[in-house]
Amino acid sequence: xxxxxxxxVAAWIIPSFIFVILxxxxxxxxxxxxxxxxxxxxxFSTSVKLIPFLVAMLVAIGLLRSSGALDLFxxxxxxxxVSFNIPDEVVPLAIMRPLSGSGALAITTEILTNSxxxxxxxxxxxxxxxxxxTTLFILTLYFGSVGIRRTRHVxxxxxxxxxxxxxxAITVCRIVFG
Amino acid sequence: xxxxxxxxMMFIALLAAAVTxxxxxxxxxxxxxxxxxxxxxxxxxxxxxxxxxxxxxxEKSGLIHWIxxxxxxxxxxxxxxxxxxxxxxxxxxxxxxxxxxxxGSAATPFGLKxxxxxxELNDDKETASDEMCTFLAVNTSSLxxxxxxxxxxxxxxxxxxxxxxxxxxxxxxxxxxxxAIFFDRxxxxxxxxxxxxxxxxxxx
Numbered sequence: 001x002x003x004x005x006x007x008x009v010a011a012w013i014i015p016s017f018i019f020v021i022l023x024x025x026x027x028x029x030x031x032x033x034x035x036x037x038x039x040x041x042x043x044f045s046t047s048v049k050l051i052p053f054l055v056a057m058l059v060a061i062g063l064l065r066s067s068g069a070l071d072l073f074x075x076x077x078x079x080x081x082v083s084f085n086i087p088d089e090v091v092p093l094a095i096m097r098p099l100s101g102s103g104a105l106a107i108t109t110e111i112l113t114n115s116x117x118x119x120x121x122x123x124x125x126x127x128x129x130x131x132x133x134t135t136l137f138i139l140t141l142y143f144g145s146v147g148i149r150r151t152r153h154v155x156x157x158x159x160x161x162x163x164x165x166x167x168x169a170i171t172v173c174r175i176v177f178g
Numbered sequence: 179x180x181x182x183x184x185x186x187m188m189f190i191a192l193l194a195a196a197v198t199x200x201x202x203x204x205x206x207x208x209x210x211x212x213x214x215x216x217x218x219x220x221x222x223x224x225x226x227x228x229x230x231x232x233x234x235x236x237e238k239s240g241l242i243h244w245i246x247x248x249x250x251x252x253x254x255x256x257x258x259x260x261x262x263x264x265x266x267x268x269x270x271x272x273x274x275x276x277x278x279x280x281x282g283s284a285a286t287p288f289g290l291k292x293x294x295x296x297x298e299l300n301d302d303k304e305t306a307s308d309e310m311c312t313f314l315a316v317n318t319s320s321l322x323x324x325x326x327x328x329x330x331x332x333x334x335x336x337x338x339x340x341x342x343x344x345x346x347x348x349x350x351x352x353x354x355x356x357x358a359i360f361f362d363r364x365x366x367x368x369x370x371x372x373x374x375x376x377x378x379x380x381x382x
Contacts, residue, residue, distance in 0.1 A: 013279055021232055025239035032235060039234025043227030046290055047219050054215035060184055062211025063191035068198040098318075102214075109331060117337035126332055126343040130325030131350035135318040138289075142314055143306065145290050146297040149180060150305040153365035157311070158318040160361055165319065165354030172346045 046145060053144030057136065061100050070095070084167055089121045093128055098135040098162045105129070123177050127169040132162050222286065229287035233272060242268050245275060256316065256359070257309050266295035270313060277317070280324035289317060308366055315358040321351055 025032050064070045078091045086094060089111060097104040111125040135158035143151055195204040236242050246253070246262060249271050253262070260267045269292035276285035292313060300307040306314075325347045332340035 014281055014284070017279070017281070017284075018232065021235050021239070021241060024241045025235045028239040030235065030238045035234045035238045036231035038231075039237075040227045040231030042291075042294075043230045043287070044223055046294070047223040047226050050222065051216055051219045054219055055212045056184060058215040058218070059208055059211045060187040060191070062207040062214075063195070063204055064187055066203045066207035067191040067195035067200055069191045069194035072194060105327070105331075108328070109335070112331060112335040112337075117332040117335045118339070122332075122337075123343055123346070126328045127346040127350055129331075130322070130328040130343065130347040131320070132354055133318055133320035138318050139314060141286070142289060142293050142317070143180075143310075146293045148297075148304060148306050148310065151180060152306050152311055152369040153362070154306060154311050154314045154318075155183075157315050157358055157361045157365055161315065161319040161354040161358035164357040165350050168353035169346065169350040172349045176346055 050141060050145055053140050057140040061103070061136070065100070065103060070099075084163075085170055086166065087121055087124065087170070089115065090125050090128060090166075090170075093125055094162075094166045097128060097132060097166075098159055101134040101137055104134070120173065120177060124170055124173045127173055128166055131169055132165045135159060135162055225283045226287045226290065229284045230291060232284075233269070233288065233291060236272065237265070237268060242272075245271050249274060256312055260296075260299070260309055264295070264299070266292060266299060266309075269295055273313075273317070274321075277321055278323050280322055280326050282326070285317075289313075308370070311366060312359070312362050315362040316355060319351065319354040319358040321355045323348070 022032060025035070074092050074095050077095060078088055081091050081094060082088055093104060093107045093111065096107055108125050108129040112122050115121045115125075117123075117126065135155070139151060139154060139158065143149075143154075191204070195201055236245075246267065250262070252274075253260075253267060253271060257267065257270065260270070269288050273285050273288035273292055276282075276288055293310065296307060296310050296313065297303065300310070325344065328343065328347070329340050332343070
């Protein structure tokens with residue numbers, strides 16, 4: 001039942017949002033086509049400006065993954081994270097989640113395939129995957145787009161929030177799914 | 179800080195590759211990652227163009243005022259210094275609504291638009307303003323009501339009940355967002371005072 005609702009909500013939400021925007025604008029006598037084109041103009045330049053920042057960050061992360069440095073790091077951090085009550089199967093996910101969106105999704109897929117989506121680890125991995133975003137990617141994207149160099153406390157705050165999110169994910173799964 | 183983080187990542191990766199003897203894999207990874215970055219940027223062009231067009235419609239028609247009114251308490255708490263009817267506030271609230279509704283593809287364009295408008299209000303163009311920091315803190319911890327990707331992935335891997343994690347995700351994401359907002363408020367003062375100290379030194 002919930003599944004059907006979620007599926008249809010997901011499918012309906014964007015079209016209905018567009019519908020409401022268009023009809024409301026028409027009622028307010030806005031020249032809808034002209035206004036759309038005028039606003040859309042910025043889209044290209046903003047995206048293209050992001051290329052150098054994205055290349056720099058994704059190459060660095062690609063190198064960390066392919067060189068084996070990240071695996072080494074995961075091995076070193078596992079005892080520390082296990083002391084935070086994190087099951088060792090999800091440790092690689094906890095480390096990858098803030099760094100690389102595609103990397104994290106690959107690990108989640110692996111866990112769900114190997115341990116099963118309805119196992120405890122599968123549920124924890126799903127909750128972790130769904131509850132935070134790729135901190136480093138968002139930072140690069142958002143700050144890069146406006147040329148901010150000094151990011152102040154954003155990275156530590158983002159990583160701290162990720163850690164709390166992971167601990168919360170595990171704790172809630174323990175309580176709900178036992 | 180970004181400079182040393184980037185250098186550190188590249189340096190460690192290259193050293194590790196030399197030690198583990200994966201130089202060939204690493205060479206391939208350089209170019210495949212660069213290609214992926216350009217693909218990401220190009221796929222952004224389409225959604226940026228579409229949603230920024232929609233954003234202009236929302237502003238011109240005045241629909242934005244309803245959204246501002248609905249989210250006003252939250253907005254004034256998080257961003258007390260941004261005027262209610264400033265374009266930065268509009269984009270921030272649209273980004274917030276898109277995230278809450280699970281429209282990930284729309285959240286990024288609104289977010290980038292918000293950064294652009296926040297930069298207009300920023301005195302020091304190279305340093306993140308308080309508002310930018312709060313905005314990023316809220317965004318990286320991603321307050322989502324419907325985690326569509328994970329639900330789809332669970333269904334694809336044969337879960338009996340793919341949506342059973344919606345509740346646990348909501349609790350976890352709320353925790354991380356609250357922590358992000360809390361620590362943003364605390365750390366903000368520490369980093370600001372350090373920066374101002376640096377500035378007063380320069381002026382002397």
